[in-house]
Amino acid sequence: xxxxxxxxxxxxxxxxxxxxxxxxxxxxxxxxxxxxxxxxxxxxxxxxxxxxxxxxxxxxxxxxxxxxxxxxxxxxxxxxxxxxxxxxxxxxxxxxxxxxxxxxxxxxxxxxxxxxxxxxxxxxxxxxxxxxxxxxxxxxxxxxxxxxxxxxxxxxxxxxxxxxxxxxxxxxxxxxxxxxxxxxxxxxxxxxxxxxxxxxxxxxxxxxxxxxxxxxxxxxxxxxxxxxxxxxxxxxxxxxxxxxxxxxxxxxxxxxxxxxxxxxx
Amino acid sequence: xxxxxxxxxxxxxxxxxxxxxxxxxxxxxxxxxxxxxxxxxxxxxxxxxxxxxxxxxxxxxxxxxxxxxxxxxxxxxxxxxxxxxxxxxxxxxxxxxxxxxxxxxxxxxxxxxxxxxxxxxxxxxxxxxxxxxxxxxxxxxxxxxxxxxxxxxxxxxxxxxxxxxxxxxxxxxxxxxxxxxxxxxxxxxxxxxxxxxxxxxxxxxxxxxxxxxxxxxxxxxxxxxxxxxxxxxxxxxxxxxxxxxxxxxxxxxxxxxxxxxxxxx
Numbered sequence: 001x002x003x004x005x006x007x008x009x010x011x012x013x014x015x016x017x018x019x020x021x022x023x024x025x026x027x028x029x030x031x032x033x034x035x036x037x038x039x040x041x042x043x044x045x046x047x048x049x050x051x052x053x054x055x056x057x058x059x060x061x062x063x064x065x066x067x068x069x070x071x072x073x074x075x076x077x078x079x080x081x082x083x084x085x086x087x088x089x090x091x092x093x094x095x096x097x098x099x100x101x102x103x104x105x106x107x108x109x110x111x112x113x114x115x116x117x118x119x120x121x122x123x124x125x126x127x128x129x130x131x132x133x134x135x136x137x138x139x140x141x142x143x144x145x146x147x148x149x150x151x152x153x154x155x156x157x158x159x160x161x162x163x164x165x166x167x168x169x170x171x172x173x174x175x176x177x178x179x180x181x182x183x184x185x186x187x188x189x190x191x192x193x194x195x196x197x198x199x200x201x202x203x204x205x206x207x208x209x210x211x212x213x214x215x216x217x218x219x220x221x222x223x224x225x226x227x228x229x230x231x232x233x234x235x236x237x238x239x240x241x242x243x244x245x246x247x248x249x250x251x252x253x254x255x256x257x258x259x260x261x262x263x264x265x
Numbered sequence: 266x267x268x269x270x271x272x273x274x275x276x277x278x279x280x281x282x283x284x285x286x287x288x289x290x291x292x293x294x295x296x297x298x299x300x301x302x303x304x305x306x307x308x309x310x311x312x313x314x315x316x317x318x319x320x321x322x323x324x325x326x327x328x329x330x331x332x333x334x335x336x337x338x339x340x341x342x343x344x345x346x347x348x349x350x351x352x353x354x355x356x357x358x359x360x361x362x363x364x365x366x367x368x369x370x371x372x373x374x375x376x377x378x379x380x381x382x383x384x385x386x387x388x389x390x391x392x393x394x395x396x397x398x399x400x401x402x403x404x405x406x407x408x409x410x411x412x413x414x415x416x417x418x419x420x421x422x423x424x425x426x427x428x429x430x431x432x433x434x435x436x437x438x439x440x441x442x443x444x445x446x447x448x449x450x451x452x453x454x455x456x457x458x459x460x461x462x463x464x465x466x467x468x469x470x471x472x473x474x475x476x477x478x479x480x481x482x483x484x485x486x487x488x489x490x491x492x493x494x495x496x497x498x499x500x501x502x503x504x505x506x507x508x509x510x511x512x513x514x515x516x517x518x519x520x521x522x523x524x525x526x527x528x529x530x
Contacts, residue, residue: 043307236497
C-alpha cells in the first residue's frame, strides 16, 4: 500500500510529521509537500512558472519532496511524476485549524484531497480544530483508522474531508458523517497606512456558524465534539436550478444571434 | 444599478475593458481587479500578507482599483470596502479561455463569481473559448444582456458561469443552460534541468472532454457552438453518498474514544 502525504502548512509542519509517524506503520508513505506555507490558496495550481522540486532532509535522512507550489500542485506532480508508480491513497494534513463549511473552498488542505479525487485516487483531508500549538496524537491515530476504512471502502472520485476536535482522544464524542455546512469567514478589512502614506488592507474577521446552521453540518457537529467526515467532490452545479433556469433563459433570449435554444441541450 | 467588475487576467486586460464598455451603458461600473495576472489561482485568498490597493489610471482617467491579490480578494475587498455602498451585481471576465468542467475549480475568473455568491451578491463569470488574440465583441454584448437577465431574475447565492464560443455573433448557435461537465486538464509534466543541474517541471497538457461526456454538459454544448450558462455555488458535498457512508462509518468505528455514533447527527 502506497500513500502520498501532503499538506498546506509546508513540508516541515508538525501535523504532517504526525501523519507520517502513524501512517508509515501500515504503508509506504511518500511526502510531497509545499516548500513553504500555502494556507488559503484554495485549488490554485501553478501554470505561469515552473515547479522546483527539492529533496528535503531531516536529521540527515530523506524526508520527502519539497515543491515550490500549492497543495494541488503537489498532488498532481506527486501522482504523475514523483511517485514512480501507483498511489493507493492521498492524505492531506493534519491542518492546524478546522476546514468546515464554505471555508472549505479556501483550503489548500482540502483542495489537495479534491485534486486526488479528480485524478481518481481515493483521498482524505484531515484538520484539527485549533490554531494553537496542538497535540496531533488523536487526529493522527484517527487518520490511520480512516486510511484503513478508505482502502476497504473505496469511493472513486470522492474525497473525505475529516475534522477532529482539539481534545484528548477520550473526550471525543463520536464520529459522524456530516454535510458541508455554511460556516464561513465573516470578513472585515483592517485599513492601515504605510510609511509612504499608501493605504493597505489586512483581511481580518472570524469564522462563524450562521445562527440557523443545520445540526447535521460539519461545523455544527465539530462544535459538539464530534469527528466529522464529509464526502466531497468537484461539481459546483446547482442541479436543482437547471430546469427552472432553462425556462427563464428560453424566454429571455429568443433571438440571440441565430440562436434557437433547444430543449434538452 | 451598480456593477463591480473583476477578472483574473489583470486590470489592464482587454476582456475587462470590453466588459466595461458594454456594461457601463446601463450601470455604474466599478473595476476592482488584480494588479497582475492571476490565472489558475482558483479560490485562493490572501491572509498571510496585506493587500495593496492602487488607483489605476488609463489615459489620465481613473480606471479602477488594482489589488495585489487574487480575484476572490478583489470581490471581498470590493464589496466590503471599496464600493462604499451596495453592489447589485458582480461580473468577472471576460476570460481568455473557456472555463468548463472540472477545470472550473482552478479558475480565478469563476472563483470571483463564486465569492460574490458567498457574500450574497448576484454574479456572473464570463469566458471566451480561445487563448488567441480575441474579439470580445459578442461576449461583451451577451454579458450586457445577461446582466439585465440576472437583475430581473435574481438567484441568491448562485453564480452563473457563462462560456461563449469564439466566433462572430451570427455564428453562435444558441444559448443553453448546461451542467458543469467533466472536461479537465489532462496533465503531464515537462521535466527540465536548470543551469545548476537542478530538475524543474512545467505543468503541461491539454484540456479534454472525456469520450463519454454527457451532451448536456458545459464543455459539450460549448464545443457545439452554443453559449453555455451554468448555475454554480459553493457546496462540494456528495449528498447522494451521505446515507450509505453513515452506515459504513457506524460499522467501522463502533468504539473510537468514547464515541457513540448517533443516527441523524
